[in-house]
Amino acid sequence: MNDPVLAQQIVDSSTDFAIITFDEGGLVTSWNVGAESIMGWTAEEALGQHGRMIFTEEDQAAGSPEDEMKRASIDGRAVDERLHVRRDGSRFWGSGLVMPLTGGSGFVKIVRDRTTERETERRLAMLTDALPGFVFEADADGHYVRINARFKAYTGRESSGLLGDRWLETIHPKHRDRARDAWNEAVDTGTTFEQTYMVEGADGEYRCFACRGVPETDDQGRVLRWIGTCVDVESEAKAKALLEDLNISLEHAVTDQVAALEESKRSLLAEVAERERIEEALRQSQKMEAIGQLTGGVAHDFNNLLTVILGSVDLLARPGLAEEKRTRYLAAIKETAERAAKLTNQLLAFARRQPLKAEHFDVADRLRQGMEVLRTVSGSRVEIDLQIRCEPCVVDADANQFETAILNMAVNARDAMEGEGCLTILVEERGEIPATRGHAAVEGRFIAVAVSDTGSGISEQDLPRVFEPFFTTKDVGKGTGLGLSQVFGFAKQSGGDIIIESAGPGAGASFILYLPRAADGEVHGEADLKPPTASTPPSGGGCVLLVEDNHLVGEFAAHLIGDLGYGNMWVSSAQEALELIEANPEKFDMVFTDVVMPGISGIELAERLRVSFPDLPVVLTSGYSHVLAAEGSHGFDLLQKPYTADGLAQVLKNATTK
Known part of the structure; x- marks a missing residue:
C-alpha cells in the first residue's frame, strides 16, 4: 500500500484489534486505537516502552517476549x-x-481480546481439575501457561511455582536433566513428548508419573500450544520392581536344580553328537554312492559316444576312402556329438543349472499345437486324451524346456505301456503343490499338467529313485535314465515341482508337473511345440570381435566365423576387447564372447558395452555358467556350446539385422 494516510486510517479503524509495532529491541514504535481500547495505555504512554509491559510477570520471567520475536524472525510469524x-x-x-x-x-503484533471465549475454556479447565492426574498446557515455546488443580494439590505449589519452566523443580534431581532435554527436543521438533519420572509431592515424598504431551498445530503445521497429562504409575512401578525381585528369587531357587540338570544335559548332548556323527557318516556314504552312480553313468554314456567319434575319425584318416563311407562317418560323428550335447544339457537340467528363458505362454494352446508331435512320439497304438480344465492356462517358464519335459514324460509313459494303451494329459489350475519327498506343501497359484498312463506302474522301492540321473527300470539299451531327471530339474528351477502318483505295479502312473501361474495371465512369446527343421547357414558380412580364453575353441571359432563370410579378430580376454573397441569403436560390427573367463566375465563385458556402445550387438556363448543359470542372459542373445555352424551363422545373422 503506497498511501500512508490510508494505511493509518485502516489501522486506527481496527478498534477490535490491538496493532502494535516494535523495533528490533522490543520497544514500542506505534500504538493504535484498538490497543488503547483493549489494554488501557494511551499511545503517548506506550511509545518508547518495552513490549514486555503487556506480558504477565510469569511470562516475562520465562523470556516469552524475546522467544516470540525470535520465533517470528525464524518462521516469519509467531502465534500468540x-x-x-x-x-x-x-x-x-x-x-x-x-x-x-x-x-x-x-x-x-496484532492482539484480539478472547476473554469471553476463554470462559468456555474455563469450564473445560474445571473438568480437567476433576481428573485424577496432572493436566498442563504450554505455549508454542514450551512454557507452561496453565495447570489443573490436581497438579497444584499434589505438589503443594501455586500456579506461580509451576508455570513457565518451574515445573521442572518438582522432578527428582536424578531425572530432571533427562526430562528437560526430552521436553526441549519435543518442543524443537514438534514431536510427542513421552517420559516417566519421579515427581515430588507436598509431603516431600516422590512418586512415579508417566507424562505425555502432544502439540496442537495450525493448518500449516505450526505449533500453537501443547496439551499434556501425567498419570500416577507408582503402583505399577512397585509391582514391576516386586516382580523383578520375585524373578531373582526364583532364579536363585532353581540354580541348584539347573546345576544338577547341566550334567544330564552334557551327557545327552554327547549322545546326540555321537548319533549325528553316525548319521552324517551314513549320509556321506549315500552321497558317495550317488556320486559313484552318476559318475559311472556319465562315463558309460560318454565312453560309448567317444567310441563312435574316435572310431569314425580313425576310419576317415584311411587313404582312398570312398565318398559314401566318408559321408557316413561324418554323419556318425555329428550325430554322436549332438547326443553328447543333449546328455550334458540333461545333466544340467537335473542339477538345475541350465539357463532358462522364462516367458508367459498358454500351456493348453501349446499342447494343442503339439498334439501331432506327441502322437508321432507315442505311436499309433497309444490313444491320447487331452483334457483342459482352465482357460487360459498361462505359466511363467521356459517354453522350450516345457516342450522337452512333455516329450520326455510322453516317451516315459509310452515305454511303460509298451507302446499300447491310453495316455491322458490333464491341465488345470491348483492352489498348492502337495507335500512330497519330505517337503511341506507350497501354497500359491500353479498350473498342473498331469500325464497319466495305463502301463506297468512303479514299485514302492523304485519311487524314491525315479528322478535320479541314469536310473531306469527299462532293459539295457532302451533308456538313458535322464528324461525324468530333466523334467525334475526344469520343474524345480522354474519354481514348481513334479509329483508321482502310482498305486503300484500294474496300476499305471501319473506324473504331475506344477509350474507357477503367470500373474497377469497374458501370453508373451511365440515358441511352438514342433520338431526342429533343417536350416541353411545365412551368408555373413561385417567384422566380428571374438572373445574366447580357450585356445582350441578360439582358434576353431575364428576359422568358422571366417568361413561363414565374416571378418574377425580374436582376443583371449574381455579387457583386451574393451581396449580394442574403445580405441576404434567403428571397426567392429558385433561382439561374440564367451561367458566364463578369468577377470572380467562375458556378461560384465556385455553390460559395459551396452552402456558405452549401445548400438554394438553382443552375442554370448557358454557351455555352462552359474550366472546364466541363476540370472539368465541379461537380455543378450545366447548361443549354447557346443554349437553348430548353422547355429552360429543364424545367431550372428540375427545380431547384425536387429
Missing part, C-alpha cells in the same frame, strides 16, 4: 495465545500474531 496485562493490572486472554516488518526494521 496467552494471558496479557492491562494498564490497571487486570489480565485478559489475548489471541495474537507477531510478524517481522518488511525491511527488517522491527515487528508488528
